[in-house]
Every structure is written in C-alpha cells, then in structure tokens.
Amino acid sequence: MDLITLLQVLDSTVRLATPLLLACLAGLFSERAGIFDIGLEGKMLMAAFFSAAVAFVSGSVWLGLLAGIGSSLVLSLLHGVASITFRGNQLISGVAINFLAAGLTVLIAQSWFKEGGRTPSLIGAGRFNSLELPFAETLQGVPLLGPIYAELISGHTILVYLALLCVPASWWLLYRTRFGLRLRAVGENPAAVDAAGVSVIGLRFAAVAICGVLCGIAGAYLATALQAGFVKDMTAGRGFIALAALIFAKWRPWHALWATLLFGFLQAVALRYQSIELGQITIPVQLMDVLPYILTVIILAGFVGKAVPPKAGGEAYVKER
Amino acid sequence: MTDTPIPAIELRRVSKAFGSVKANKEISLKVQPGTIHGIIGENGAGKSTLMSILYGFYKADEGEIYIRGQRAKISDSQAAIAAGIGMVFQHFKLVEPFTVLENVILGAEDDSLLRPSLAKARKELSHLAAEYELYVDPDAAIADLGVGMQQRVEILKALYRRADILILDEPTGVLTPAEADQLFRILHRLRDEGKTIILITHKLREIMDITDTVSVMRQGEMTATVKTTETSPAHLAELMVGRKVLLRVEKAPAQPGDVVLEVKDLRVTDDQGVLRLKGIDLSVRAGEILGIAGVAGNGQSELLEVLGGMHPAQGQVRLNGQEIDLTGRFSDGQSRRKRGISHVPEDRQRAGLIMDFTAWENTIFGYHREGAGLFTDNRALQAEADAKMQRYDVRPPDATLAAKNFSGGNQQKIVLAREIERNPDLLLVGQPTRGVDIGAIEFIHQQIVALRDAGKAILLVSVELEEIVSLSDRIAVMFDGQIMGERVPTDTNETELGLLMAGVTEKVAAHG
Numbered sequence: 001m002d003l004i005t006l007l008q009v010l011d012s013t014v015r016l017a018t019p020l021l022l023a024c025l026a027g028l029f030s031e032r033a034g035i036f037d038i039g040l041e042g043k044m045l046m047a048a049f050f051s052a053a054v055a056f057v058s059g060s061v062w063l064g065l066l067a068g069i070g071s072s073l074v075l076s077l078l079h080g081v082a083s084i085t086f087r088g089n090q091l092i093s094g095v096a097i098n099f100l101a102a103g104l105t106v107l108i109a110q111s112w113f114k115e116g117g118r119t120p121s122l123i124g125a126g127r128f129n130s131l132e133l134p135f136a137e138t139l140q141g142v143p144l145l146g147p148i149y150a151e152l153i154s155g156h157t158i159l160v161y162l163a164l165l166c167v168p169a170s171w172w173l174l175y176r177t178r179f180g181l182r183l184r185a186v187g188e189n190p191a192a193v194d195a196a197g198v199s200v201i202g203l204r205f206a207a208v209a210i211c212g213v214l215c216g217i218a219g220a221y222l223a224t225a226l227q228a229g230f231v232k233d234m235t236a237g238r239g240f241i242a243l244a245a246l247i248f249a250k251w252r253p254w255h256a257l258w259a260t261l262l263f264g265f266l267q268a269v270a271l272r273y274q275s276i277e278l279g280q281i282t283i284p285v286q287l288m289d290v291l292p293y294i295l296t297v298i299i300l301a302g303f304v305g306k307a308v309p310p311k312a313g314g315e316a317y318v319k320e321r
Numbered sequence: 322m323t324d325t326p327i328p329a330i331e332l333r334r335v336s337k338a339f340g341s342v343k344a345n346k347e348i349s350l351k352v353q354p355g356t357i358h359g360i361i362g363e364n365g366a367g368k369s370t371l372m373s374i375l376y377g378f379y380k381a382d383e384g385e386i387y388i389r390g391q392r393a394k395i396s397d398s399q400a401a402i403a404a405g406i407g408m409v410f411q412h413f414k415l416v417e418p419f420t421v422l423e424n425v426i427l428g429a430e431d432d433s434l435l436r437p438s439l440a441k442a443r444k445e446l447s448h449l450a451a452e453y454e455l456y457v458d459p460d461a462a463i464a465d466l467g468v469g470m471q472q473r474v475e476i477l478k479a480l481y482r483r484a485d486i487l488i489l490d491e492p493t494g495v496l497t498p499a500e501a502d503q504l505f506r507i508l509h510r511l512r513d514e515g516k517t518i519i520l521i522t523h524k525l526r527e528i529m530d531i532t533d534t535v536s537v538m539r540q541g542e543m544t545a546t547v548k549t550t551e552t553s554p555a556h557l558a559e560l561m562v563g564r565k566v567l568l569r570v571e572k573a574p575a576q577p578g579d580v581v582l583e584v585k586d587l588r589v590t591d592d593q594g595v596l597r598l599k600g601i602d603l604s605v606r607a608g609e610i611l612g613i614a615g616v617a618g619n620g621q622s623e624l625l626e627v628l629g630g631m632h633p634a635q636g637q638v639r640l641n642g643q644e645i646d647l648t649g650r651f652s653d654g655q656s657r658r659k660r661g662i663s664h665v666p667e668d669r670q671r672a673g674l675i676m677d678f679t680a681w682e683n684t685i686f687g688y689h690r691e692g693a694g695l696f697t698d699n700r701a702l703q704a705e706a707d708a709k710m711q712r713y714d715v716r717p718p719d720a721t722l723a724a725k726n727f728s729g730g731n732q733q734k735i736v737l738a739r740e741i742e743r744n745p746d747l748l749l750v751g752q753p754t755r756g757v758d759i760g761a762i763e764f765i766h767q768q769i770v771a772l773r774d775a776g777k778a779i780l781l782v783s784v785e786l787e788e789i790v791s792l793s794d795r796i797a798v799m800f801d802g803q804i805m806g807e808r809v810p811t812d813t814n815e816t817e818l819g820l821l822m823a824g825v826t827e828k829v830a831a832h833g
Contacts, residue, residue: 178430178438185416185427195414196428196478197377197399311417319378 003144007151009268014156015226016271017264018163019044019218023242024249024256025170026214032174032251033207034187034312038094039079040215041239042101047072047219049105052119052230053112055126061224064126068223069216075101076212077205084204087316098239106232119223119230128157128225157225159217166214170253183207187310190317200317215239237293244296250307266292327390329354329486329517330375335384337370344370346541348384352486352534357508357518359528359549362538362561363758368521369411371538372488376408377401388486402429407479411490413471417464421457421474422446425481442481449480453510469500476507487511488519493527497616498786498819505531523759525554526787537561561759572770575794578607579641581778582628582747587636589623589802597623598634599802605747605778610769612793612810613782616822620802621782622667625751628780629664630654631672641746658687663740665733667751667782673736674724681706681720684739713738714764730754730761737765741772748772751782766792786815786822800824 023040030037047068055064075097082093106117113119133154139146174180182203186193190200222238223230241263248262249255270288277283328351337345344367352358362368373379375386377395386393388404395401401408415424422442430438443459450456457466457473466474472492479487489508493501508518508531520532528535529549536546537560545560582605589598598620605611613621626632630653638645640660646652654664666672674683681699684706689697706720713734715727724732733753740748753769754762769792773779783789789796790810798805798821805821 176435178433178435181419181423181427181430181435185419188416188418189414191412192414192416192424192427195398195408195410197397197402198428 003147004151007147009265009272011152011155012268012271013261013265014152014160015264016267017260018160019221019226019238020242020245020260020263021163021257022166022214022218022221023239024245024260025166025253026211026218027243027246028170028249028251028253028256029183029207029214030211031246031313032187032310033183033204034190034310034315034317035079035083035204035208035211036090036094036314037079037208037211038091038240038243039075039097039101040211040242041235041237042094042098043072043075043212043215044219044222044239045098045105045233045235046075046101047216048223048234049109049119049219049230051216051220052122052223053109055122055224056113056119056229059124059126061122061126061128064224065217065220068220069213072216072219073209073212076208076215080205080208083316084201084208087318090314090316102233105230109230109232117232122224122228126224127228128159128221130155130157131161157221159221159225162217163221164257167253167257174253179206184310187312190312194317194319204317237296241292241296244299247307247309248299251310263292263295266295326354328352328387329389330519331387331390332371332375333385333387335371335374335381335386337374337379337381343541345374345381348538348543350536350543350546352517352519354389354517355512355515356533357512357520357531359520359522359532359535360538361522361525361528361535361557363523363760366538366561367541368538369490372408372490372519372521375401376406376488402482402484405484406486406488407476407482407484409472409475409479409487409489409492411492411494413475415463415471415474418462420460420462421466421477422459424463424474425459425478429482445481446477449477453480453507453514455480455507468495469497469503472496472504473507485515486517486519488521490521491523492520493522493524495617497822498815499823501527525557528557529554558759570766570770570791572792573774575609575773577609577794578776580604581607581641582780583637583639583642584628585637585639587624587627587634587638589620589627589632589634591623597802598627600636601802601804603797603804605780607746607778608773608776609794610773610779610781610792612789612796613780613799614786614789614796614818614822615784615799617784619799619822621784621799622751623802624799625664625667625749625780625782628657628662629666629749630657630662631666654687655690658743658745661746663743663745663748665736665740665748665750665753667755669732669736674732676725677723679721679723680710680715680727680735683724683735684709684720686739688739688743709738709742710735713768728758730757730765733757733765734761737768741768745777747778747780749780749782752784753781754783754785754788786818790815790818798822 023044027037027040050071051064051068054067055061079093079097082088083090109117109119136150136154140150174184182193182198186200186203193203194200222234245256245259245263248259270291273288274285330352332348332350334347334349335345336347348371360368370379374381375395377397377400386395393404395404416427422439425446426438426442431441432438446459455473455477457470457477463471463474492504496504512518522528532549534546535549535552535557537544537557539561584601584603587598587601588596591597601624603611615621623632627634633648633652636647638647640662645660646656670676681703685702703720710718710720715731715734724735727735750769753765757765769779781792793810796808796810798818800822801824805824805826808818
C-alpha cells in the first residue's frame, strides 16, 4: 500500500469516525450522569432528517444544523421526562425513541417531499463543504508531512474539527469543573449529591440535554456533510456502535476518540476494499462490511477487559435514607 | 437547669406521618450547645425520621424548629447545611471512585472551576486534621479506605461546611471496637471545642459511655429526656421497649455431644484470585454454639457461604463424620439441606428471602422440591406457614403479605422459622439480629439457644461482639481469612477479643 492510499484510507477513517465520536461523547455525558441511553441511534436519525429537510427548504445548512439539534433535543427531553421525572425504565424509553425516529422520519419525509421517504439531494449552501486549511496547496510538495497535512488534516468539514475539539472540551468539562464533578458524582452515587444539597434531577436533565445536542450534531453531520440528504435508516446502527465504543473507552473522553477511530478505520477499510485477495482465498465484501458490527458484538460481550460502568447507571433516583 | 443557655436545637411539637403511620408524634426536644446528646430507641421508633426532618430530607407536617433560638425553615439539605447542621448517615453518602478531597468539596465548591476549591479544601483539611486529630489522606480514593476512614471523611465533609451541630446516625454499626473508641475520642474532642453532637443509636453501652444527655423514643413519641449520669442501661431499655428486657441471654451451660461439623484446612479463592480463607480448622459439637467473631470482611461471610453451599472451596469438611462435597455436583445449597445443614444467610434480603414473594412462599424456599408431584398444595402450605408464623411471633401474622412488607426483625423470624423448623443437625446463622429491634433480638436469641438445648450444633457469625459473647459457648476469632484463636466467653474480655479481631496474635497480646 503506498502512502497516498494509506492517507486516503485514514482520511475516510476520520470522516467516518466523526459521527461515531459525537454520538459516543453524547452517550458519555448521559451515562456518566447515570442515564443509560440506547436512543442515540434514534436521536441521530431524527436530527439527520430534520437537518436535511430544513437545509433543503431554507437553503442554509446552518439552519439545518439547528433544526437537527432541536429535534434531537426534543427526543432527549422525552427520554429525560420518562426516565428521570417519571422514573421509567431507561432501556425501554430508549427503544421507544429508536422506533419513533425510524418511523416518523420516513413518514414525514414521504409526506413533505414525496420521494420515497428521503429528502431531495442537498447542493451548494445546503451542505457543509470541506475546509481547505491554509497552505495545504503550497505544502503539498514537502515530503511526507506535506501530503499528511493536505490529505489527512486539511479538507474536512467544520463539523469534523468541531467533533475533535469536543474531546478535550469534554475532558476539561468533566474533570476540571464543578459541573463535571457533580455530573460524575450523580452517576456514581446520587444520594451523595442529594445529601450535599445539589439537585439530582437538574444535573441529570443537563446531562441528557448535552447528549441531545451532541447527537443532533452527529445526525446533521451524516445528512449534510458525510452525505447529501437524508435516506431511510441512514444511521445504520451507528448509535449502537457508538455505545460499544463507549464501553470500549470505559466512559472516558480520550479513550472514546481512539475507540471511535478504530471503528471508523474498519468502516473505511470496508468501503475502500470491496474484496480482499489473500492468496487463494477471497474475502468477500460482505464480510468486510460486517467487521465493525462483529467488533461491536465482541466488545459488548466483554472480551476486551473489564469495563465498570457508572455505578448508579440505569436506575432512577428515589430519595431514601 | 435554672440558667439554661439558648438551646442549639429546639423542636416544638413536631409531627410527621407517612400515610396512616405516624412516625413522629408531637416531638419536643431541646439540645444544649456543647453537649453530646443521645437519641435512643428501637428500630422504627422514629429516630431517623426525626433527624431527616432536621436535615431537610423530609418536611414536618406540623411543629416548629428553632436553631440557636432562631425559628428555622429547613426545606432541603442545602438549608440545613446553611443553618450549620451536618449529618453523618448510617450508609455513607460518598462517591467511591472519587478522592477524599473531591468528596469533601462536592456540593460546596466555591467556584465553577475545581482547582481553587481543591487547593482550599486541602489546606482546610490539614487544619481540621490538626485541630481534631482527624487525619485522612486527601488523595486516597474512597473505595480504598476502610469504613472507619470513610466515616471520618463524612465528619470532615460536615466540618468543612462549617457545621457546628453534627448528627450521627448509628455511627458504630460498621466499626470495630477500636475504631469505635477512636470515634468517641473524636466526638469528645469536637464537643470540647464547642460543637453540638446528636448521636442516634440503639446501643445502650454507647449512650452510657459518651453522651451527656439522652432522649428515648418509642413508637414515634419522645418518652423521656434524662441526664446520662442519672440513669442506667436497664432503666433506658425499659423506657425504650416499655417493659423489662434481658440484655444477657439466659442459658444453661452447654452439654456438648459428638462432633457434628469438622472443618480442616478450608481454603477459598474469590473471583479476583485472592485467597479469602487461608486454611480454616474448626469443629462444632452437638449442643453447642460456636461463635465466629471478627470485623466484617475477614472471611466470615465466605466461611458461611462455603458451608451453606453457595461457594466452592478446597479442603475437608465432615458432617457427622461423613465427607461433604465442596466442588462437585453435590456442593450446592440443595444438597447441604438434604444433609441436614440449615442456613440463615447474613443478608436475608438478598439471600434469605425473595422480597416480592409472600411470607408463606418464603417459608418453603429451599425445601419446595420436597413435596410429591408437580403441584403444590397451596392451602396446606399456607396453613402450615400460618402456624409457623404464630410460633415465631411474626407480626403481622399474615402469611399472604409480601416479605418486603415486614420489618427487619419479622423478616428474620420468617427465615429462622423456615430453617429451624426443618430440625437440622447443624444451623449456620449469619448476623441473626442485624437491623432487628430489641424485642425481636431477645426472641431470636432464645430460639437459637433452644435449638442448642435440643442437641443441635450451631455456627454463629456476627459482627456484634456483644451478641457473640452472650450467645456462644466457644468463640473463634477470624482475621484476614484465618482463625486467630479460640476463647471461652467466661474466660475472656472485649479487649482481648478486640485485639484478636485486629489481628494481634496471642503472643503479642500476652506480652503487651
């Protein structure tokens, strides 16, 4: 494999890892606060549709992004009301959100655009375009570093850089601020937070809202940056892969980056090499396509060491002595 | 009390009801500043409810609270903290993966950034450590600290929040005698520095040892407030339960028969590969009670679980001379019961009962396969359960009620009824009176002694040293998965046992 091919694979790794990373960080905030969220998938899907729809109608991708975040936030709050306020089962609420999103997006898309449950293709300002970082062209000639800069680092949409920035930002928020301390505490022992006179419910809603915003960006990225428009079920299990990556990352921001890059890499390889010849044996494209999902199953089955989730995860807080 | 200072806390006719249950009935109480004030009462007497009202967890239905003479409205914990009240809960409110420092500042951070708060807390903790001899490593994770240290962190949390009224709810339940003594020294020190301390407990000895004043609660009412020097344990016990109770178990000398249980070189490795039992040797004869004393977590639980068939092990165990299977097909609880071993597990809610099932269903678990055929005769079983509950004085005597609706003591009586009525050769019993009120303790102790007098062997595990000493015919002390020594209760004292529990061997103890 030559350098350019390698860089191209890594380049698409970054692009494919971006929605996973955003969704993974979204799940991280929610689960660190003790709210399990298997509705990442549904929220991303909803955001993907609304961002594409609004971007198409208004012609502005930024309005699309806002609409995506808004729609994801609505689902987040639904999850919050069900599982925090009414102490419902968090898994069931998450499943409900996934079904709701899968059905509603196609239904509304068909009713608005009549194109078989998809939005029309986005063009021009309806899409996030790649940013050329300064000097990408001039540095192209520098051996090794030039192509790395031009191919790999430069030339992504702004959301990719935003997602990467979210990693240190999340780390800082969680480990260096009062809000982060309380948020982590509420996922481990809400009774301690309550006894300290801090609102458990307020903190958990804040976490769920952050989760909604990040899922919204992830969904908008899928429909307006990675692709040009919404198609049915376009999240394709990314919400669940993000959950697997979250466990793999043991609920830590920097590890989440590495874990999602790994998944992104597998997807990139599958995309690039439709079939791989290994001597006599040909590995079929289908096998390559399922690799990320196989890895997901392996991780979820706990083959990658012990991952201890936040202790109070999945349980509604009931005040007692 | 003529020239009384303004009370640190004054409650006037405070009432609180949960549904139809009146947890607190017109409670009035004055706590003088700079004193240690004990509140004693049976489980369910309303002590904890009262303190929760004071700490803003519950809102009183009626009544007024005055703090240092000022009418106070305590609507939540934040208001209580602001009023200078700190609470050390029975179950610590600590975040285990966090450091001591992080736990101390949680909820009391000065700033939206952590760094300055952490630095300030570090300085403050070293002051407090010097002032009250309360040293804890600020950077240790809570999960790595022992319970005694964790409790200190709770006290430090309150002091860091400038509490001058400190409420401690059953603080010694989890401590060794030595740790408890240390806690009492700290409390004395805090009092001498002018803090007001409220100590909630059901242990008479503690009340007598360290309080200045004591209030007794019974069935939601405050029955008396007296100076500790002017009362006696017997008098307080009478006030608590409204009748005289035996604090010492009355029992005839044991008449040991043949060896029933013989354990040789028993070893257990836990899931993490750590050796939890390091070669246990012991024997129990018919008609005697062997008590296992020790601080929780030194292998007693594992010993019970192995003998009860809940955990595999290496070594040799014989029951009436017959070897018992420790790893194979017959090493489960079912096989143990068939061999005549009954087991009252330490954690009755987790391993002894199914909380959502009815009392009568719970009285047959473990023995439910003994009937013939596929079906159970529910009516007969219910009648049988009714009779058992009558004999064991389970209240309310309703076998169709779910186990979770009984109080701790009555739940324990259901488990005991199930296990003792099977007439086992060997009864394994763990923490028989944990979370059980005094009236029921007495009854449970009597049942255990009666079984001994019927010629059965009993292995008793308890973290309550008093219980071990008063019930056992022989005492074996466990420390770090080993038996440190055996004593006869009439021939030892709490100091000696305490040293053994702390792992100090006989030789050192003899020299020291």
